Amino acid sequence: MVPASHRTQTHFLIDIAKRVFEGLLTAWIAVTLTFFALRAATGDPVSSLLSQGLATVEQAQALRTALGLDQPLTIQYLDFIAGLFKGDLGLSLYTSQPVDQIILQQLPSTAELALSGLISGVLLGFFLGTTAAWKRDHWTGKLASSLSGLSTSVPVAFIAILALLLVGMLGQQTTGNLNFLGYSGLLPALVLGITTAGPIAKVIESGLIESLQSEYIHAAMARGYQKDLRLLWHALRPALPPVVSLSALEAAYLFSGTVVTETVFSRPGLGRLLLRSILEGDFPIAQGLVVVAAIFYTLSHLGADLIAMLLDPRLRDTT
């Protein structure tokens, strides 16, 4: 007979394998949808490529042939999938550069922004959420709660422009130059953090309020525990797994959803790359980004599940 712990471990591995398979399936569906949706929505990229006029019908046809766009759609699709298995995302229609190279070039900037945005968002979210729950009957708690509500509802573009204006005004009033704030990534990260903090704070707030009302906390307080950090930690632990899942979601969202921040702060990154490749019909880049995003989503969810299991033994037992 297999010992119980081994059985759990096997289950655990099967579960991971299942998740990876699901992730691959999702990625395949996403990529296929993108492949056809892009072509249906944005039409013939050759007209975008030649959008500065002057070309003749013959020249347009020659370019279409050179780019392989005159092939039947099914052939183009099979070529693309075959390329994926070889790790080849294709070439940009505009520059003939390998797509993976283009994505890798823009990735660090987005990763930096998403990561710093996530960190500041989680920190700010924790601060607001715990304050809101812990000081629930005090004005500071009420303030924290309404601030997190505000951060959820105000669009990121608005906060970003406000922040830029503020720094611009400060820069004019002082002798110093504050431009480095915008370019160094500090300001964009803060802006992104503010918008990420809201949902995290709300989840912490509700989880914490619930556990503060639970029997074990009441019992602990009855035994003479003070309402201090130690108690906060005990109360916080059951509230953490949903926060981790949410952070993973937010991370995935930030990874692809930085387009507004990138545009307002004139930063390079994947968000702008994606937007432009869709608008200009540079299909290989858009497809490549969807592949990368799908992989990232799968990994971040898998990671979140693992961390949640580590944090909450109950989840380990049930799998």
Next chain:
Amino acid sequence: MNKAGCTFKPPILLILAALLLGGCAAQADPHRKLIYGLTLSPSGIDPHINASAELGIPLRSVYDTLIFLDPVTGEFVPGLATAWSISEDGKRYTFELRDDVVFHDATPFDAAAVKANIDYVLNADHHSQKAAALLGPITSVDVIAPDVVVFNLEEPFAPLLDSLSQVYLGMASPQALERWGASEYQFHQVGTGPYRFVEYIPNDRILLERFDGYDWATEIYREPHAGYREIEFRFFEDLATRAIALESGNVDILGEIPPMDAQRLSSSGEFSMHPVPIPGQPLQYLFNTKNEPTDDVRVRTALIHAVDRQMIVETVFMSTSPVALGPLSAEGFGHLLSTNQLAYDLTSAQELMREAGWIADQEGVLRDKDNTAMELTIIAPSWGSNPDVAQLVKVAWEALGAEVTLQIAPGFGPLREAQASGNYHAIGINFFGTDPDILRPMFTSTGLYNWSGYANNELDNSLRLAAQSSLDPVQRQRLYQKSIEHITTQALVLPIRDYVNLVIADNDIAGLRYSAPGWFPLLIELKPTS
């Protein structure tokens, strides 16, 4: 309470800013590099391959061209070619070249370099998006001597000299082209111009450095040597934050500023406004002559009469650009336009509609004899001020009694797709250029952009002939005048305004002037005022 919420955030930022300020306050540097803002980040910036107008803003000064177009006189003047001649049949162009020019990588410039450039552009594997089309019916380039090169054409092609004056046919070092190939060359560009290409980081920046060996400035440059040592180009794609970027000192020169911001900034005393006219087609709507009711010239004419273009220019552009006179801008093409254009005249519009069989019912809705209401669809691109303008056109046509649907296409692909469906009566599209040949793709029956669906032998012939009459400028001018008159009489296009790029520059900068195509600054002439 939200009031508390509002007063909470600023102190945090203030404290943060103050803390950082203490450590890192930067002093104003008189020898600082110039920062020039680009308003979109092109997909690729090899001018021989990519087509964006934005790439020319930095690269016009990295490359010299065989000839230059003088922005003041409109004449072609020598560049890397000292003289040129055209054979009598118009199929052979001979260029004599300078022999004292070297590329930034020390490769000498000669006839073989010219041939290498043209071959690079025409190589089908390089997918040239504009330069190849600019070369027209060119078949081959022959090196006759180190300083003599001949272009052979299949048929005469009058726009060739204009093409050769454009940055898209700027002369690149053959060694660099060979070494990097079409996919990498955009990151390692080498020309013979007053500025040397240092680096390009997509979506981030392009950096140029003065080329100190520059000793062959064309006569259109008023300064023989560049004033700024370094010029950095950054991308400011967000319309709403362009003014902020200028005010906070993040950028020194920036174009495509919204009119209201431009007027505010220029009245602040720190900035000056430079309205730069862009030659080419105005912001315009082409009528679809294949669909009812715009297949009827009377309806088209009525729809033009119904639009108060002066009011649109005042409302949307705050009178910063002129009302368009025809299918080409007054800038560069004034001599081709007749002044008697279709004016705002509601009475004539109603009269023409009646003639065409569209009678307004009691509610003012135009109906034909079958009692069908007039329905019109406008497709407008999302860029420029097209959505605002199209909205006002829609209102004007509704006032006349039509039911109007407005669709905004978010990019060129979607615009092309909407066009391909054929379900429209008017569509916004325009191209820029310094040669009137830009009319040909749009108004000849087989043109790639014949989105009005208009097909007329007479117009086809005059536009084709005009493109070929390379030896007789007077005949060429007459043919274009005739074509434009045809386009206007047939009411194929509703022109709104000539394009003006509103550039705002810091007052610390002197000498801002633009090349003939409008977009591209003559960077060599820029210098600090102090």
